[in-house]
Amino acid sequence: MLIVQKYGGTSVGSLERIENVARRVAKARDEGKDLVVVVSAMSGETNKLIEYAHHFSKNPSRREMDILLSSGERVTASLLAIALQEMGYDAIAMTGRQAGIRTDGVHTYARIEAIDTSAIEKQIDAGRIVIVAGFQGINEHGEVTTLGRGGSDLSAVALAGALKADACEIYSDVDGIYTTDPRIEPRARKLETISYDEMLELSSLGAKVLQNRSVELAKKMGVKIIARSSFSDDPGTIITEEDEGMEAVVVSGIALDKNQARVSLRDVVDRPGIASEIFNKLAREQINVDMIIQNASKDGTTNLGFTVPQSELEQAKAALEGFSEDIGGADYDEQICKVSIVGVGMKSHSGVAAKAFSTLAANNINIEMISTSEIKISMVIDEKYGELAVRSLHEAYQLDK
Ligand code: ADP
Numbered sequence: 001m002l003i004v005q006k007y008g009g010t011s012v013g014s015l016e017r018i019e020n021v022a023r024r025v026a027k028a029r030d031e032g033k034d035l036v037v038v039v040s041a042m043s044g045e046t047n048k049l050i051e052y053a054h055h056f057s058k059n060p061s062r063r064e065m066d067i068l069l070s071s072g073e074r075v076t077a078s079l080l081a082i083a084l085q086e087m088g089y090d091a092i093a094m095t096g097r098q099a100g101i102r103t104d105g106v107h108t109y110a111r112i113e114a115i116d117t118s119a120i121e122k123q124i125d126a127g128r129i130v131i132v133a134g135f136q137g138i139n140e141h142g143e144v145t146t147l148g149r150g151g152s153d154l155s156a157v158a159l160a161g162a163l164k165a166d167a168c169e170i171y172s173d174v175d176g177i178y179t180t181d182p183r184i185e186p187r188a189r190k191l192e193t194i195s196y197d198e199m200l201e202l203s204s205l206g207a208k209v210l211q212n213r214s215v216e217l218a219k220k221m222g223v224k225i226i227a228r229s230s231f232s233d234d235p236g237t238i239i240t241e242e243d244e245g246m247e248a249v250v251v252s253g254i255a256l257d258k259n260q261a262r263v264s265l266r267d268v269v270d271r272p273g274i275a276s277e278i279f280n281k282l283a284r285e286q287i288n289v290d291m292i293i294q295n296a297s298k299d300g301t302t303n304l305g306f307t308v309p310q311s312e313l314e315q316a317k318a319a320l321e322g323f324s325e326d327i328g329g330a331d332y333d334e335q336i337c338k339v340s341i342v343g344v345g346m347k348s349h350s351g352v353a354a355k356a357f358s359t360l361a362a363n364n365i366n367i368e369m370i371s372t373s374e375i376k377i378s379m380v381i382d383e384k385y386g387e388l389a390v391r392s393l394h395e396a397y398q399l400d401k
């Protein structure tokens, strides 16, 4: 049996914790499993490296950032291999390049294109535990790339898919996927299973427990993910295909995203093609636009609102400067957040949205924007009410039961 295990930043956050991980890996090995272990950088390390770079430059070269950031994962991979060797286990650490992970050329946000598993397979066949530095690969020119924040999850899922592993176990400081972030709502309940689609919505909408691109890839490649804690023996949550039982549950989870900003464009000239020009420009600048709302036109102009990640707001402002002839004025608001409720059961139940709106109304929370899909409802509200909204919605849909 081949298992890919991934240990996140908190799980390897100190030398004692790396030792704890080594013991867990050794135990799985003693049970007879073949193991590929993907590790993150020690918690806080990636942020520290980013700060170091910003000491020298506001806008550091993304190529150099990749070399810098990929070092954090190499530290933990080699330390874990050394710890295992000292315990008498045959282990070998590999960088992304050595593990055969090939990506596209987009520095700091690369996508995995292919994995040449031959080097890893050779080591497994030789009886070794393979430790892979997560979050990194190389592009076709042999340059180091990284996979975006939280990208070690993606490394693990991609390796599990390419190696046809029996499961991909993702270890963090929570023992599974909860109905909402247990740090916000202590009454959140752990789920035994959740569908890929629900998990994808939750992680795209702010639940950072799994990186959204890793869930997307797991669905595509049919990789079974098990979210578990590195500090307990709880069986965790299985993320898998939707089954009939799942649709009986109307709402499975609630996510809160505080890293969004709202852009409101006033008096936009209402002519065919204007929306296409604005959003194409933003897309070319790699800005992720969400929740677009356009008002009915009046006197030949209209108002256009949308959200972008806060980290991309400055870029968005710059991109919009080219439209001064077509746009009357622009307002930007970072003091907002996005609260979302997610569940495959929404497809077959009515009144779900109405309940969300009346719950927020009962708490005097004003809804500024709404967007829905078959399995989610997202609402933009004032940032200071984010936690209150999560807790009241959690109660309204009785998610603690
Ligand atoms: P790692 O550093 O191991 O990658 P993360 O910090 O990325 O771990 O993810 C774990 C965190 O995700 C938890 O500490 C928890 O606060 C947060 N989280 C957010 N939403 C959820 C949820 N629905 N279920 C479980 N954890 C969640």
Ligand code: ASP
Residues within 6 Å of the ligand: 008, 009, 040, 041, 046, 047, 072, 134, 135, 148, 149, 150, 151, 152, 153
């Ligand atoms: N170390 C990287 C980050 O902090 C990748 C990861 O931990 O998954 O984003």
Ligand code: MG
Residues within 6 Å of the ligand: 008, 150, 153, 208, 209, 210, 211
């Ligand atoms: Mg993470």
